[in-house]
Amino acid sequence: MTAPLHWKLVIDTTDAQTLADFWAAALGYEVEDQSRLIAQLLSSGDLPEAAVTEHDGRRAFRGLAAVRHPEDPYDAFTGIGAGRRLLFQDVPEPKTVKNRLHIDVHAEPDGRDDLVARLETLGATRLREVNQGPAGHWWVMLDPEGNEFCVA
Template sequence: MARDVQITFDCADPAALAAFWAEALGYQVQEPPRGFDSWEQALDAFGVPPEKRNDASAVVDPEGSGPRLFFQRVPEGKQVKNRVHLDVRAAPGLAGDERMAALEAEAERLASHGARRLERHEPAPPLAGGHIVMADPEGNEFCLD
């Protein structure tokens, strides 16, 4: 039986990190619950105090096929390299210079939204097509692949 998957990020600023990943993946911030026109309205109704309103956020694939990404505030900062990371497929079907140019363009676009470029790995055919390692605004590593 297939299962739904949610990917959870521990972070300092859930709203900001959700906005970054929505931009990176073409996702959208999850809509508020039915019956509410905004998250502010829902949180008011639920009695959530203002200082707790950025404790969590989520983004979803607008087409409904990709996993939900959930962002939760934690007190500690990132300490070591991720053991699991996302690969953002920014150049599917491309190879060589064309692939690397597409990855570079996406790296620049995401850097303008707060990502940092960490390293570039050149193509090494036949098994490695080349990729760029990036970090999101809170330092979580991901690859442009």
């Protein structure tokens, strides 16, 4: 039997730091703090200052940010998670079509409406409600950059 593979979901963005903040709050994840790694790379000359920005009072990689599940393992020095993880990377082109891959967020029993309302306060937008009776009932929503996700 082959061991399961490690993976992360990479999401193209126009503002990686802001979208990481949204998804960390939406999912109850933590934004990875890679400031120690960045400090070491800067001091050794392996990273130019232009590759770094500041966000929420700490140094971060420009155009890159990640969030990880708070209970999954991570490297304390690099801040990089070794479990459930989303990586956001800035790209030059804007989003133009529907996502081919999306996140489904599952609410607690009878908690879908409260979760949808909470996500709206974080910057999400309701796109449409889907009710297929016994097969399922969910909201299609947009994150702050217009990426579709579902709340069931």
